[in-house]
Amino acid sequence: MSDKSQTPGPGTLAVHAGVEPDPTTGAIMTPVYLTSTYVQDGVGNHKGFEYSRTHNPTRTALEVAFAALEHGTHGLAFASGLAAMDVVLKTLRPGDEVISTNDLYGGSYRLFTTVFAHYGITFHFVDLGDLDALKSKLNEHTRLIWTETPTNPMMQITDIAAVVDVVKGTATRVVVDNTFASPMLQNPLDLGADMVMHSVTKYLGGHSDVVMGCLVTSDDAWEDELRTLQNSCGAVPGPMDCFLVLRGLKTLHLRMQRHCENGKAIAHHLSTHPAISKVYWPGFTTHPGHEIAARQMHDFGGMVAFTLADDNLQTAKRVVAKTNLFTLAESLGGVESLIGHPATMTHASIPREVREKTGVTDGLIRLSVGIEDAQDLISDLDNALEQALIRG
Numbered sequence: 448m449s450d451k452s453q454t455p456g457p458g459t460l461a462v463h464a465g466v467e468p469d470p471t472t473g474a475i476m477t478p479v480y481l482t483s484t485y486v487q488d489g490v491g492n493h494k495g496f497e498y499s500r501t502h503n504p505t506r507t508a509l510e511v512a513f514a515a516l517e518h519g520t521h522g523l524a525f526a527s528g529l530a531a532m533d534v535v536l537k538t539l540r541p542g543d544e545v546i547s548t549n550d551l552y553g554g555s556y557r558l559f560t561t562v563f564a565h566y567g568i569t570f571h572f573v574d575l576g577d578l579d580a581l582k583s584k585l586n587e588h589t590r591l592i593w594t595e596t597p598t599n600p601m602m603q604i605t606d607i608a609a610v611v612d613v614v615k616g617t618a619t620r621v622v623v624d625n626t627f628a629s630p631m632l633q634n635p636l637d638l639g640a641d642m643v644m645h646s647v648t649k650y651l652g653g654h655s656d657v658v659m660g661c662l663v664t665s666d667d668a669w670e671d672e673l674r675t676l677q678n679s680c681g682a683v684p685g686p687m688d689c690f691l692v693l694r695g696l697k698t699l700h701l702r703m704q705r706h707c708e709n710g711k712a713i714a715h716h717l718s719t720h721p722a723i724s725k726v727y728w729p730g731f732t733t734h735p736g737h738e739i740a741a742r743q744m745h746d747f748g749g750m751v752a753f754t755l756a757d758d759n760l761q762t763a764k765r766v767v768a769k770t771n772l773f774t775l776a777e778s779l780g781g782v783e784s785l786i787g788h789p790a791t792m793t794h795a796s797i798p799r800e801v802r803e804k805t806g807v808t809d810g811l812i813r814l815s816v817g818i819e820d821a822q823d824l825i826s827d828l829d830n831a832l833e834q835a836l837i838r839g
């Protein structure tokens with residue numbers, strides 16, 4: 448950002464981006480345009496809206512907000528995070544190659560390896576923290592680097608600017624799945640990435656009531672191609688969901704601040720707990736990605752994982768069953784706290800030897816720390832740990 452005085456702060460963007468009073472009624476909030484089609488005064492004579500797969504005013508307002516929050520020019524909304532990814536991959540051609548991280552979200556891994564691998568696209572999975580490993584897979588067919596930081600559930604950090612630097616001046620584009628950080632904590636386009644993707648289902652929506660995805664880029668030619676695919680393939684979100692996310696975005700900065708504060712308090716508390724051997728949270732100076740995280744993120748987020756001292760499946764199952772405030776469920780990023788057991792839930796389809804190599808052992812538990820009162824969340828975890836160990 449060249450001129451700070453003209454750049455609204457993130458909180459101002461969260462409240463105002465994309466939202467203009469309705470020109471016909473003056474309604475302050477964007478109306479939910481529950482319509483599939485729009486009247487034409489004469490053939491081809493319309494107000495910019497013809498059919499809601501192509502354009503819908505509620506969706507347009509949200510897409511403008513996504514672009515503003517990620518400091519990009521173009522925002523595109525999709526029916527889910529994976530639908531957004533699907534369209535990015537459809538810009539590739541047989542023979543093209545993608546390099547991604549070996550600690551990737553399971554659904555992204557499945558989309559790459561069980562869907563797009565059949566269309567002649569080759570995927571390489573490397574530790575993107577190791578730039579030599581990245582360079583070893585890079586060739587003239589590499590079209591995309593697909594990265595995710597922090598990763599799920601081990602909170603590994605990729606140095607976005609360093610990855611961008613490796614492919615600078617080539618035809619390879621860098622996409623960052625920014626779901627775990629949200630635009631309040633990390634803006635990959637500012638670090639040189641070509642595109643940001645979000646599972647809006649998580650922090651952007653923020654209330655566990657919508658499934659949605661988005662893409663943001665400042666690349667005009669790529670946007671044109673993606674917009675055509677968005678309309679051609681049709682995985683668009685409905686106007687009611689767009690309204691819910693517009694509402695959610697208005698408190699994104701406040702929610703993220705609290706997620707971060709609570710995440711920090713819980714990470715520190717758990718790190719002193721005798722029943723826990725290791726806590727994964729990028730805010731710890733001992734975290735292997737801490738220095739990079741401190742540089743490229745504004746704060747460290749509300750995702751925390753920990754390993755039980757006995758690293759035992761039965762103890763882990765008892766802990767996740769004994770919490771009251773932390774609800775046992777998939778997903779993350781909502782106002783309410785969630786607890787999960789990666790080895791049997793999100794990472795169940797990954798072979799034991801493979802998952803254990805990255806640290807996903809039977810005793811690993813993942814928390815999506817919500818915005819409740821930190822002391823209540825800490826007591827809930829303490830009680831669950833105590834009960835799980837007594838019965839053990």
Ligand SMILES: *Cc1c(COP(=O)(O)O)cnc(C)c1O
Nearest residue numbers: 527528529552554626646648659
């Ligand atoms: C949930 C998630 C996705 C997939 O998004 P959906 O909205 O569930 O389709 C992709 N990446 C990450 C990091 C996620 O957490």
